[in-house]
Amino acid sequence: MEIQNSIFNYAALLKQVKARVALAQKKAIYSANEEMLSMYWDIGKLLCESQKQIGWGNNALEQLANDLKNDYPKVKGFSPRNCRCMIQFHKEYNQELTIWQPVVAKLEMSNCVLPIKQLSWSHNITLIQRVKDLKARYWYMIQCLKSGWSRNFLIEAINQDYYHTYGALANNFDSTLPEIQAKQVKETLKDPYIFDMLTFTDEYNERDVELGLVKHIEKFLLEMLCKPLHKSSNKPC
16 A cells, blocks of 8 residues: 555656646746847847938848858848848837737727737747738737647638638637647747747857847948948838
8 A cells, every 4th residue: 555655646746747847848938939039129129220320221131141140150040031020020019019018009908918929930920921900910819829820820820811700700809818838839849940049048148149249230330331321122021
C-alpha cells in the first residue's frame, strides 16, 4: 500500500511540475513575442519620422536593411520587405490607436482591446493588410486565439468572409480575452520572426542589441543627410 501511495504521490508531483514548466514556456513565448512587436513598432516609428524629415526612398531602406543584416546575420526580421511592414504596423496603430491602448471609441464596444500583442507578427500583418474594418479584425483576432488558427487558415477565412458568415450574424463580441491556448502557442512558434528574439538572447545581451540598432540608425540618418534628396514612393509590403 505504501508503495502504491508513493507511486501515486510521485505521479501527481510530476504532473504538477510539468504543468508549471508548460506554463513558464507559454509565458516565455508570449513575452518574447510581445517584445518583438514592441521593437518592430518602435523601429517603424523611427523609420516614419526619419522618412518625413529626410525624404529617403527605397534605396535607403535597402541600405539600412543590409547593414542590419550584416550585424545580425541570423535575424530574418530586418529584410527590406519586413522593414516596410514595420512602417505599416506603426502607421496602422499610431496616435489614438496604439498597440497597448484600448480601442473603445473605434469599435464602439465597452472594455474592448485589440489583442495585438497576443498574436504573431505574421498574423498581425495579415490582418492589417487584408481586414480594414476594426470590428471584423477584432473578431478574426479572437478566433485565432480561441482556435489556434494558422496564418494560412486565417487568410482562407478572410477570403471566405467568415466574419459576415459566422461572426457578425451572431454578434458574439466577447470583451474577455481567451486564455493562452496550446494551439496558439504552437502557431506563435511557427512564426519565423519569433526566433529573432531567441537569437538575440542567445548571442547578444540587451545593451548590445540596443547599441547596435542605434549605431545603424545614426549611420543611416547621417548618410541620408549627406546625399541629395530623391523621394520615391514606398509600396506597402
